[in-house]
Amino acid sequence: MRYAQLVMGPAGSGKSTYCATILNHCKDMGRSVYIINLDPAAEYFEYDVIADIRDLISLDDVTEDEELRLGPNGGLIFCLQHLVENLNWLEEKLGRCEDDYFIFDCPGQIELFTHLPVMRTLINQFESWDIRTCGVFLLDAHYMNETTKFFSGALVALSAMITLEIPHINLVTKMDLLNEEDKVAIQRFLDMDTDLLGEMTDEPWMRRHLKLSRAIAALFDDYNYVSFLPFDQTDEESINDILMTIDNSIQYGEDLEHKEIPDERDQEDERGAQGQDDD
Amino acid sequence: MDMIDELAGTIDEKCHVADRPDIPLVPSDDSSRKNAPTSTCLIVLGMAGSGKTTFVENLSKYLTANGAAPYIVNLDPAVRQVPYPVNIDIRDTVKYKAVMKKFGLGPNGGIMTSLNLFTTKFSGVLDLLEKRKFEVKHMIFDTPGQIEVFTWSASGSIITEALADSFPTVIVYVMDVSTSTSPITFMSNMLYACSILYKSKLPFIIALNKIDMVDPTLVMKWISDFEAFDVAVEKEESYAANLSRSLGLILDEFYGAIRTVPVSALTCQGFPKFVEAVEAATLEFNTEYKPEMDKMKADQRESRKLKSEDRFEKLKREVLEISTGPSSSRDDKSRAMDTSVSIGPQGDSNAKHEQRNFDAEESGMEETSFQRFLESAKKAKEIAKKPAA
Numbered sequence: 001m002r003y004a005q006l007v008m009g010p011a012g013s014g015k016s017t018y019c020a021t022i023l024n025h026c027k028d029m030g031r032s033v034y035i036i037n038l039d040p041a042a043e044y045f046e047y048d049v050i051a052d053i054r055d056l057i058s059l060d061d062v063t064e065d066e067e068l069r070l071g072p073n074g075g076l077i078f079c080l081q082h083l084v085e086n087l088n089w090l091e092e093k094l095g096r097c098e099d100d101y102f103i104f105d106c107p108g109q110i111e112l113f114t115h116l117p118v119m120r121t122l123i124n125q126f127e128s129w130d131i132r133t134c135g136v137f138l139l140d141a142h143y144m145n146e147t148t149k150f151f152s153g154a155l156v157a158l159s160a161m162i163t164l165e166i167p168h169i170n171l172v173t174k175m176d177l178l179n180e181e182d183k184v185a186i187q188r189f190l191d192m193d194t195d196l197l198g199e200m201t202d203e204p205w206m207r208r209h210l211k212l213s214r215a216i217a218a219l220f221d222d223y224n225y226v227s228f229l230p231f232d233q234t235d236e237e238s239i240n241d242i243l244m245t246i247d248n249s250i251q252y253g254e255d256l257e258h259k260e261i262p263d264e265r266d267q268e269d270e271r272g273a274q275g276q277d278d279d
Numbered sequence: 280m281d282m283i284d285e286l287a288g289t290i291d292e293k294c295h296v297a298d299r300p301d302i303p304l305v306p307s308d309d310s311s312r313k314n315a316p317t318s319t320c321l322i323v324l325g326m327a328g329s330g331k332t333t334f335v336e337n338l339s340k341y342l343t344a345n346g347a348a349p350y351i352v353n354l355d356p357a358v359r360q361v362p363y364p365v366n367i368d369i370r371d372t373v374k375y376k377a378v379m380k381k382f383g384l385g386p387n388g389g390i391m392t393s394l395n396l397f398t399t400k401f402s403g404v405l406d407l408l409e410k411r412k413f414e415v416k417h418m419i420f421d422t423p424g425q426i427e428v429f430t431w432s433a434s435g436s437i438i439t440e441a442l443a444d445s446f447p448t449v450i451v452y453v454m455d456v457s458t459s460t461s462p463i464t465f466m467s468n469m470l471y472a473c474s475i476l477y478k479s480k481l482p483f484i485i486a487l488n489k490i491d492m493v494d495p496t497l498v499m500k501w502i503s504d505f506e507a508f509d510v511a512v513e514k515e516e517s518y519a520a521n522l523s524r525s526l527g528l529i530l531d532e533f534y535g536a537i538r539t540v541p542v543s544a545l546t547c548q549g550f551p552k553f554v555e556a557v558e559a560a561t562l563e564f565n566t567e568y569k570p571e572m573d574k575m576k577a578d579q580r581e582s583r584k585l586k587s588e589d590r591f592e593k594l595k596r597e598v599l600e601i602s603t604g605p606s607s608s609r610d611d612k613s614r615a616m617d618t619s620v621s622i623g624p625q626g627d628s629n630a631k632h633e634q635r636n637f638d639a640e641e642s643g644m645e646e647t648s649f650q651r652f653l654e655s656a657k658k659a660k661e662i663a664k665k666p667a668a
Contacts, residue, residue: 108427152474
């Protein structure tokens with residue numbers, strides 16, 4: 001069994017920073033994780049990747065192709081579609097090592113998650129390669145500092161997640177860059193009793209849309225599908241919490257534990273056999 | 280300021296409606312102007328391939344044919360051609376490819392930065408719109424192909440709020456009905472639309488597009504009949520089906536809060552109903568939104584102003600960060616990034632302090648407060664550069 005995180009979110013939400021942070025955090029723990037870049041429009045990242053979609057297909061080539069006549073957005077989608085038509089390329093890059101843990105840095109285009117089958121196809125393929133995937137949806141905290149914005153973020157994450165059908169968590173990123181007032185506001189939303197969330201009528205607009213807001217808040221409560229964790233790249237605890245939550249959702253670590261027991265038994269048997277031989 | 284001016288020119292207006300003799304206009308000396316209705320701004324959003332631009336093109340033709348040519352603003356810096364008579368075009372002010380090249384950005388960064396640069400000049404757009412607001416009934420804003428660039432960015436929020444502050448503004452979300460092949464993808468798309476509703480907090484119209492290709496009856500049934508939708512979702516074997524009741528409830532409330540009009544951008548089917556929806560949304564804006572906003576403004580004058588100033592400062596800081604970080608040398612970039620990060624907290628509190636003492640019209644405020652910001656940023660840079668004693 002292998003494991004993967006699918007890191008998604010709008011451009012600027014901090015996907016690459018998140019990947020780098022998890023990579024370094026795991027390194028410090030003695031865990032190896034492997035990063036794969038699936039964003040054809042990625043500009044620069046500071047870590048090594050085991051695979052980069054830009055090696056398979058270049059966005060420049062696609063947008064400059066006179067026959068295709070694609071703009072930057074169409075070009076990006078074309079690259080992803082090309083990837084799913086050439087999955088053996090990815091399979092080779094991923095190798096076959098048991099217990100490998102991958103992090104896929106994905107493009108931000110919401111179309112890829114809502115109605116284009118691209119990401120779905122990828123996830124199905126992962127399943128067939130015995131890779132358990134967790135979706136990690138990132139949202140910049142600066143856009144979540146008011147009730148209506150927070151709801152908006154939750155809805156975006158939800159719209160992406162319901163088509164992917166994998167366990168997922170949502171992260172509110174850049175918490176370390178917020179001013180005090182915003183930090184407090186967001187922590188309130190994260191900690192809040194969801195009944196209160198639906199009752200937040202400080203804004204007239206919320207008052208007019210109370211039933212809708214309550215219906216959304218009920219979802220926070222009932223299903224955890226819109227649960228959020230704060231991501232502060234300077235806070236060890238924050239990173240740990242997130243990693244643990246993700247690992248739990250894909251049962252990483254459980255399989256590893258099971259493995260250790262047979263090893264010990266093997267060693268005991270060997271010792272036993274040796275003992276007998278000596279006699 | 281130099282960098283921004285270098286890359287973002289002035290706001291120009293082209294082929295103004297008044298120059299077209301075939302279009303009837305309200306005469307400028309009409310004394311009834313005082314209470315005359317002003318234009319409604321339509322911000323047209325939609326995912327790539329939804330048919331947004333075709334929609335704007337043919338809506339423009341339709342409105343013109345019916346005696347009310349619209350004013351059109353193109354906000355997509357990367358579009359190759361606009362098929363409609365555009366009045367203000369972001370591409371005249373900002374050259375997307377030059378921005379990409381100058382800062383070594385990829386396409387996403389290029390589009391975002393181009394839009395940011397344009398937004399720093401948005402007061403120029405507002406000035407032009409003010410002049411035309413009695414002359415045209417509708418002002419249509421075509422947005423970038425990548426929807427997140429507008430819906431999930433500071434620029435998008437600033438533009439939306441600046442417009443809503445001055446004109447009745449309505450969000451038009453163009454949705455490709457042919458992509459709603461399954462109730463799950465339909466739900467996903469609708470939830471995304473709902474997220475935009477919460478973001479914008481404005482009257483909302485969904486234009487269910489491409490009905491010339493796909494019969495919208497089933498989708499309209501899903502919208503109007505909660506039970507029918509529920510049945511359709513439960514047939515799907517997915518975990519979303521477990522959520523279907525809860526999600527269905529959300530969507531049911533959502534539909535009640537918005538208007539949905541099946542259209543064909545290609546054939547203009549549904550356009551008369553669409554225009555009616557716009558009229559109803561405008562009325563909603565004037566009777567519900569405007570009084571609320573005015574009251575909020577009065578109640579929270581100070582903090583609201585600070586909030587919008589903060590966002591503007593952040594936007595300009597973002598533009599400045601990118602402009603002070605040339606991609607040529609890694610050292611330069613990291614140095615520049617360090618500098619810009621240190622500008623953040625220090626410059627922020629300095630700028631905020633100055634802002635509190637600064638009382639001006641919001642439209643003129645942007646230019647002057649930006650100058651002040653630049654001054655404080657320059658000071659902070661100089662301090663940072665000085666070797667430690």
